[in-house]
Amino acid sequence: MELTLLGTGGPAGLPLPDCPCARCAAATGSEARAATAVLVDSTLLLDLTPGPAFAAARAGRSLSGVRQVLLTHPHDGPALEVPAGLPAPVRLPDRQELALISGHRVRALALDSPGTGYLVTGPDGERLLYLPPGAAPAGAGGGAGHGGPCDTVLMDVAGRPDALAGLREAGLVGAGTDVVAVHLGHAVPPGAELRRRLAAAGARAVPDGTTLTVGAYHGGADGPEVPRRTLVLGGARSGKSVEAERRLAAFPGVVYVATSGTRDGDPEWAARVAEHRERRPASWRTEETCDLVPLLEREGPPLLIDCLALWLTHTMDAVEAWDDTRWVRGGAAELTARVDTLLEAVRRTPRLLVAVSNEVGSGVVPATSAGRRFRDELGRLNARFGEECEHVLLTVAGVALPLR
Template sequence: MELTLLGTGEPAGLPRSDCPCARCAAAVGHEARAATALLVDSTLLLDLTPGPAFAAARAGRSLSGVRQVLLSHPHDGPALEVPAGLPAPVRVPDRQELALISGHRVRALALDSPGTGYLVTGPDGERLLYLPPGAALAGTGSGTGPGGPYDVVLLDVGRRPDALARLREAGLVGAATDVLAVHLGHDLPPGPELHRRLAAAGARAVPDGTSLTVGEFHGGVDVSQLPRRTLVLGGARSGKSVEAERRLAAFPGVVYVATGGSRDGDAEWAARVARHRERRPASWRTEETCDLVPLLERDGPPLLIDCLALWLTHTMDEVGAWDDTRWERGGAAELATRVRTLVEAVRHTPRQLVAVSNEVGSGVVPATPAGRRFRDELGRLNAAFAAECEHVLLTVAGVALPLR
């Protein structure tokens, strides 16, 4: 099958003519996107972008051979512009299959939100999955039929990374699956940052007008080929936890390791913990512990550790780091041993790992010896941990800056 993306943007397109925001200002050239629409083998059109005939012409294609136009958006979706000569757009009922004279078969898939998803099987057996904005399959691949991973998946990765995680968990997205992000809009950053985020999820975005041959893409992202170890650093409210969570949102079964624990009677801390918990995907499992080495040593799903600064606080409490006498008589040596053990476990872990830590070396010098001791030891821990990570990021004002 040959697939041409006549548009890759959200229904209103990008930029919006009446919007002065920074995202629209940056949406120029290849980053300008019409509403998402797909032309399959010049015979099947999935959704309509404004000016579809002109969009096809710009891509070097014609709509004269289109024999079927299918809609995926909810019934109250964007207004339709149907050029003369195109068949009237229709929607296939959920779980029903449409056979085209061209040899394509289209199965309508039930979603967890309004709209219709489509599984398109080409004459030679290639399979393409297309989902409308903000949607995921209902259930776990229900009604998708046998055949293993899809060849191409097009979905709203930006707003629904969990939809991609579900597909991976069901075995419908594999190492050779080309995952294309579509319905791109205001809720995603412009330019290189968009592509960096998508790459971390194992997906990519292409410009409007791009054509590709389904089944010939060999650059699919295998989870095992992503950076195994990532450290995300940042100051208070810099966005470091959000960045770490975003890096694993498109993968199933993540274990979130909370090192902060609970604090009896501290309502503000409880509210912080609740906000973090509500932000995480429901499919993630949480472990509240500072015993990190056994988790790192065991095989299993990805780990997200948040955060190393709280692990260090707990460990310094245990070795008596706040008492000068205990510190000099063995506490410092014991802490160094525990840090080395943790770093060694990071070096050999079989799991994908994303860890969060505070960057405190750029602020005011603490007024107390204990504060300066913590600052120094956290700096040493961060440096040792980062030395074992393929990917290190520094978040500043919500922007992730790659250091490695």
């Protein structure tokens, strides 16, 4: 199957008329996007974008061969512009199948929000999954069946990363699936930042007018490769934990490793912990532990470790590193050995890993030898941990800056 994306934007497109926001200001050239609509093999049109005939012409296509137009948006979705000569747009009822004379088969999927998704199977068996904005299949695939991973998925990755996690869990997205983000609107950052976020989720974005061949994508050099190990650094309230959580939001069953533990009788700390918990997807599991090596050594779902600074505090407590005499007489060597063991586990871990740590050393020099010791050891730990990671990011004022 050959897909031509006549538009890749949200229902209102980008930029919005008379909108002065930074996102609209950056939406020029290939970053400008019409409402998402997809032409399949020049015979099936999924959704309508404003000026569809002109959009098709700009992409070197014609709508003259279209025999079926299917809608996905809710009934109160954007206004439709139906060019003369196109069949009247229709919406298939949930789980109903439609066979086209061209050899394409279309199955309507039940969603967890208003609207309709479609699973399109081409004459040669290639499979395309197309979802409207803000939607995910209801239940285990919304009635998509058990045909294995789709070849191409077009969906609202930026707005519903949890939907992508659900598709992975249901087996509809695999390592070779080409996941293309569409319905891109005001909620997504422009340019390189959008590409970086999508790549971390195993997805990509393409400009309006792009033509894709379903089944031709094989991952790796042809598209985004999810880094297996990532370190996210940042100062207090810099957005480092949010960035780490965002990087795994599109994966199912994440294990969130909280190294902070609990502090009885401290309501302010309890409020911080509750804030973190409320941000996480319900499907994530939390483990409160500083015993990281066994988790890293086992096969399993992705790990998010938050954070290394608290792990180091716990470990320095264990080796009595705060006492100057104990530090000189064996505490330093014991801490080094424990850090070495942790880094060896990071190097060999079979799991997808994102770790968070505090960036230190840019401000006031601690007044005590113990404080300076912690600062120095955390700086060394961050540097050595970063050496084991494919990606290292520094968050400043909520912006993630790639260092590697």
